Amino acid sequence: xxxxxxxxxxxxxxxxxxxxxxxxxxxxxxxxxxxxxxxxxxxxxxxxxxxxxxxxxxxxxxxxxxxxxxxxxxxxxxxxxxxxxxxxxxxxxxxxxxxxxxxxxxxxxxxxxxxxxxxxxxxxxxxxxxxxxxxxxxxxxxxxxxxxxxxxxxxxxxxxxxxxxxxxxxxxxxxxxxxxxxxxxxxxxxxxxxxxxxxxxxxxxxxxxxxxxxxxxxxxxxxxxxxxxxxxxxxxxxxxxxxxxxxxxxxxxxxxxxxxxxxxxxxxxxxxxxxxxxxxxxxxxxxxxxxxxxxxxxxxxxxxxxxxxxxxxxxxxxxxxxxxxxxxxxxxxxxxxxxxxxxxxxxxxxxxxxxxxxxxxxxxxxxxxxxxxxxxxxxxxxxxxxxxxxxxxxxxxxxxxxxxxxxxxxxxxxxxxxxxxxxxxxxxxxxxxxxxxxxxxxxxxxxxxxxxxxxxxxxxxxxxxxxxxxxxxxxxxx
Amino acid sequence: xxxxxxxxxxxxxxxxxxxxxxxxxxxxxxxxxxxxxxxxxxxxxxxxxxxxxxxxxxxxxxxxxxxxxxxxxxxxxxxxxxxxxxxxxxxxxxxxxxxxxxxxxxxxxxxxxxxxxxxxxxxxxxxxxxxxxxxxxxxxxxxxxxxxxxxxxxxxxxxxxxxxxxxxxxxxxxxxxxxxxxxxxxxxxxxxxxxxxxxxxxxxxxxxxxxxxxxxxxxxxxxxxxxxxxxxxxxxxxxxxxxxxxxxxxxxxxxxxxxxxxxxxxxxxxxxxxxxxxxxxxxxxxx
Numbered sequence: 001x002x003x004x005x006x007x008x009x010x011x012x013x014x015x016x017x018x019x020x021x022x023x024x025x026x027x028x029x030x031x032x033x034x035x036x037x038x039x040x041x042x043x044x045x046x047x048x049x050x051x052x053x054x055x056x057x058x059x060x061x062x063x064x065x066x067x068x069x070x071x072x073x074x075x076x077x078x079x080x081x082x083x084x085x086x087x088x089x090x091x092x093x094x095x096x097x098x099x100x101x102x103x104x105x106x107x108x109x110x111x112x113x114x115x116x117x118x119x120x121x122x123x124x125x126x127x128x129x130x131x132x133x134x135x136x137x138x139x140x141x142x143x144x145x146x147x148x149x150x151x152x153x154x155x156x157x158x159x160x161x162x163x164x165x166x167x168x169x170x171x172x173x174x175x176x177x178x179x180x181x182x183x184x185x186x187x188x189x190x191x192x193x194x195x196x197x198x199x200x201x202x203x204x205x206x207x208x209x210x211x212x213x214x215x216x217x218x219x220x221x222x223x224x225x226x227x228x229x230x231x232x233x234x235x236x237x238x239x240x241x242x243x244x245x246x247x248x249x250x251x252x253x254x255x256x257x258x259x260x261x262x263x264x265x266x267x268x269x270x271x272x273x274x275x276x277x278x279x280x281x282x283x284x285x286x287x288x289x290x291x292x293x294x295x296x297x298x299x300x301x302x303x304x305x306x307x308x309x310x311x312x313x314x315x316x317x318x319x320x321x322x323x324x325x326x327x328x329x330x331x332x333x334x335x336x337x338x339x340x341x342x343x344x345x346x347x348x349x350x351x352x353x354x355x356x357x358x359x360x361x362x363x364x365x366x367x368x369x370x371x372x373x374x375x376x377x378x379x380x381x382x383x384x385x386x387x388x389x390x391x392x393x394x395x396x397x398x399x400x401x402x403x404x405x406x407x408x409x410x411x412x413x414x415x416x417x418x419x420x421x422x423x424x425x426x427x428x429x430x431x432x433x434x435x436x437x438x439x440x441x442x443x444x445x446x447x448x449x450x451x452x453x454x455x456x457x458x459x460x461x462x463x464x465x466x467x468x469x470x471x472x473x474x475x476x477x478x
Numbered sequence: 479x480x481x482x483x484x485x486x487x488x489x490x491x492x493x494x495x496x497x498x499x500x501x502x503x504x505x506x507x508x509x510x511x512x513x514x515x516x517x518x519x520x521x522x523x524x525x526x527x528x529x530x531x532x533x534x535x536x537x538x539x540x541x542x543x544x545x546x547x548x549x550x551x552x553x554x555x556x557x558x559x560x561x562x563x564x565x566x567x568x569x570x571x572x573x574x575x576x577x578x579x580x581x582x583x584x585x586x587x588x589x590x591x592x593x594x595x596x597x598x599x600x601x602x603x604x605x606x607x608x609x610x611x612x613x614x615x616x617x618x619x620x621x622x623x624x625x626x627x628x629x630x631x632x633x634x635x636x637x638x639x640x641x642x643x644x645x646x647x648x649x650x651x652x653x654x655x656x657x658x659x660x661x662x663x664x665x666x667x668x669x670x671x672x673x674x675x676x677x678x679x680x681x682x683x684x685x686x687x688x689x690x691x692x693x694x695x696x697x698x699x700x701x702x703x704x705x706x707x708x709x710x711x712x713x714x715x716x717x718x719x720x721x722x723x724x725x726x727x728x729x730x731x732x733x734x735x736x737x738x739x740x741x742x743x744x745x746x747x748x749x750x751x752x753x754x755x756x757x758x759x760x761x762x763x764x765x
Contacts, residue, residue, distance in 0.1 A: 179697050181515055181522075181562040189699075218564040220697055224501040246699040250711065257704055257711060257730055259737045266700035274521065274694065280748050283521035283547060284694075285741035359733035408697060408716070 014117040017046040019124055024339040028309045031193045031277055034336060035099070040078075043128040047076035050120045053112045058122065061106035063456025064097075064162070066090045068107055068122055075125050084133040087126060088141065092165035092208065093158065093455065095134055095200045096187060098127025101452045102330050134203045141211050144171035149469040152177060152236040154221045154409060157185025158451045159242030159442030161205070162458030163465070164213045170466050174213045175236075179220040180273065185244055187451070189273040190265070192303050194310070195333075198272070222412035227438060238437045238465045241413075241424060242458060245403040245443035251295065255353030256399070260289060260361035264296070264304045264400035271307050289395030291315045293364055295350060296400035297327035300448075302334060304398045305342045313396070316342050321349045321369055321382040345392070347371075349384050353397055364392045405444045413438070423447055431461030437472070439465055480563035482556050483536060488618035489611075491543040492586060493552050494528070500535030502565040508593035509571030509688065509720055512537060513696040515562035516550050517757035523547045524693045526665075526719070527566060528589035537565070540589035546745040550757050561757075567696045568719045571686075575602040576660035580652055581627065582608045582645050582674055584666025588619050590688055591665045596626035598663075604628050606656070608648045610666075614639035646673050653681050661686065664723065668732045675723040687723035689714045692737065705731050 020036040021027075027034050038046065050072040058068045066087055074083035087094045103109075103123035111119030149172045153160045156178040164174045182188050184201045209215065221227065221243075230236045248263035250256050267286070270276040274284035288311040294304045297320035308316040318337070320327060323346045327334060338344075345366075352365040367389055369382035405423045410416055417425045417434035424433055424440040431439040441457025443449055484496035502512060511526045529538035543552045554560070571594045579598050583591035588609050599605045607627030611617045612635045624630045631648045632640035641648065645666070653659060662685040664674040671687040678685040691703035691714040698716035705714050708725035712718065 179564070180695060181564070189695075218562050219501065220564060220567065223566055224505055246697070248699070248701045250701070252711075257706055257734070259734060263701040266694060266702050269694055269700050275519075279741065280745050282519045283745060285521075285738045285745070287737065287741070359730065406698065 012051065012113065012117060013045075013049055016049075016118045016121040016124070017042040019121075024336075024341070027194065028306075028340040031310055033197050034194050037131060038124055038128045043075060043125055044078060046121050047072045047125055049113065050076065051112060057110040057112060058107040058120075059110075061108070061110045063106070063452050064091045064459050066107075066126075071129065072120065072122070072125055075129055080129050080132045083129040087129065090459075091455070092162050093204045094126050094130035095204055096158070096196060097452055097455070098123050098125075098130050099196050099200070100191060100450075102450060104331065106452065131200075134200065141169065141207070143169055143211050146173065147171040147469065149173065149238075150175070150236045151465060151469070152230045152234070152239045153242065154227070154239065155179075155185055155242040155244055155442075155444075156183035156205070156215065157242060157244045157442065157454065158187060159244070159444075159454040159458035159461075160185065160240065161208060162455040163240045163242060163441070163462045164458075165208050165211065166459055166462035167465060168208065168211045168213045170462075172466070172469065175216055176213060177216050177219040177221050179218070181217055182273070183215050183217065185242075186246075189269045190300070190303070191451075192268065192272055192307055194306070195303065220408065222408040227409060227413040227416070227435075231437060237469055238439065240431070240458070240461050240465060241409055241433075241438065241440040241444060242442045242454070243406045243409050243444045244454075245448040246406040247404040247422075248399070249402045249404060250399055251350065251401060253350060253352055255355055255361075258353055258355040258361050259359050260287065260355075260395055261353060261397045261399065264294070264300045264398050265403065267304050267398045268300070268307065271311065277311060286311065287396070288313050289361070291317070291394045292396040292398060293317045293319050293345075293350075293392060293394040294398045294400050295319050296402070297322065297329060298400065298402070299329045299333055300403075301398075301400035302329045302337045302342075304400050306337050306340055308396070308398065309340055309342065317345055317392075317394070318342060319345045319348050319350060319364075319366070319392070321347065322371065322379060323347060326379045347382060348392075349382060350392075350397075351389070354391070361395050361397055362393070364394055364397060365389055366392050403443075403448050405447065409444075421447065426461075429460070430464040431457060432464055437468065439468075479559040479561065482554055482558050482560065485554070485556055488540065489616045491552075492540065492616070492618065493543070494538060494540045494589075495551070495554070496536050496538050497560060497563060498535055499537050499563050499565075502563065503530045503532050503535045503537050506530040506532070506537060506566040507570035508573065508597040509590070510566035510568045511690075511696070511719060512539065512563055512565035513567060513693065514539075514551070514560055514564075516547060516554070517561050520550075520561065520757070521547055522562070522694055522696065524567070524690060524696055524715075526590035526688065526690065527593065529593055537563075540586065542586045545742045546749045549746070549749065554757065558757075564696070568715060569717070571597065571663075571720060573597045573601050578604045578606070578656055578659050579661045579663065580606045580608060580649065580659055582610075582649060582662065582664040582666070583623070584610050584645050584664070584670040585612065585616060587664075587666030587670070587688075588623060591663065592619060592622055592626055594663055595623065599626055599628065606652050606659075607631070608633070608645050608652065610634065610645035610648070610670075612636065644673070645670060646677050649674060649677060653678075653683060659683055663687075668728060668735065671723060672728040675726070675728070679724050685723040686720050687726060688719045689721060689726070689731065690719065691715075691731070692735065705734070
């Protein structure tokens, strides 16, 4: 298995060690994790593919600045404790990132090997060492002595968790306020179990608790207290807003409120957070019909379509108005969906949802499209073909065309500048908002993006908050 | 964990719980709601706030046992803890001095109407209350309503108590008698609210209703509670729960409210087979 190191010059294996996965036919019927993870020999072999090049181009692709070659070298030497320690200096959620980061557009994109071969499977190695640590709980993170400064983090998704972890390590007292009954945000309600086991997320959350981060669940900021009150009455010296993009967009087409039409958020929240796939053992129901249409072409759409199959749908369709090439979903997710039997209707534009006399979905009127000129996103925009109307027979529709920033905190915070789409305006270099002591990052600033970008923003804001607290906030008795 | 302080049985299947939740009570206002989850495997269910005590940190919820979760909640007793309790959610009622107002509570709807009527009266309005129920045993909080209103009229569908008739019969009389009513507030079962709106539309009397849609998160994330109001889709959880009743698409609302009827039936059957039981949090009445 191991790379040939006998000769002076190491020969490079052109391909990544393949990731063991559950059989597609089997997995399309269960919620267990699809990718099973490397075995030790595979991870060591993969780590040895890294040539430890001097200029480390991979680093520029990592929003949280992990010293990638350093941890890979330790993994190659089977020093997994050292590897995870190195990762955790920069990344508080490695078991999550190892699974859901789009490495092909980040670290692995810049890997020197990628010029001639497949890049080093950085994400898979990260996942291995993170899981290695979670199953052993050996790592004790070092925390600076208490500073006496209090920080409120609003939202416990990837941005909030990262910001909280970084600040806690620096000795600040951090309280995370979460609206739902569990911490993790989109990692819990959005990303399905089969892609990111909820046990892994909770293990990462527990690691944060170990370094002193406090979690206040069932607390909706803007309702039980405003940001201003957190600062004035609750004694928080700084606030980080990482409330994400939780507001579902709908198509605004006739029939969209019919029974059997879900937002992807609702479809996934019922399934993931509320465990509707275990109904009636769990109390939350979900209804998936025989033929499901998921509108959209992003990761959330793939997650919804694959979830529909697992909930027992006979057919699950992705309905997307452009072609396969323009889909924003990760390639790996699209491939997994195809393997599992998700069907794709490209160049298809739904115009109306039809329902029966009981108001249940019975079909969808669609137009066929062709690709026209490039739009602002640089993708060729779909142009409906006149007279191409046809009826697609479906009994469930999941709308997965994106989410906007959750308006609750922006609306209730005095002096917080927001953009046209309701996003909070924050400096990309520092996370600072228009309001002193208030920082923001992640999807609530950028609009729906990726877990790792949100984490990067959380980390950036943590640095600024630390600086702000050192320079501005008054001393306080601990 | 949120401890139950007090329990009352108000009517058959209608129960009251006082729950210790200082953060919710601190900000609660008339018209808002909470979301509860009774145990770790439970669903998230919205309950309207029927009363609150900011100083004692207590929220009063009144609910009717209609599904598995409310049945389960009905078995809980003081000292028991509700796993999750979040709020206050939704927009508070718009309270100002309108002049003469009518507050109509049908069945369980009397509970959420009560704090709104009280707030309207405190704001200087002349509040006529109308309370109606199917039969005598379902009338509750008559005294509380009487104190929250300038005048209270009561009716039962079958005439076993007070006047025989529907709340709409009394409402028509009140409108005819008083003439200059500025606002009507009606909360109760969907058909009742719909009937009230049909009546007040005749008189061009602005009518506010409170919608208890199916919800999951209750914070605007899922859209399960969407309702068409004035031709536009609104989320009852964040844009409501109160809306202009003359603009609400009640037909859509009532169809959406029974989406999970087969699953609810299954849940109840399963619950009955296993024998009704209290969802234990195991804290034994921990403080």
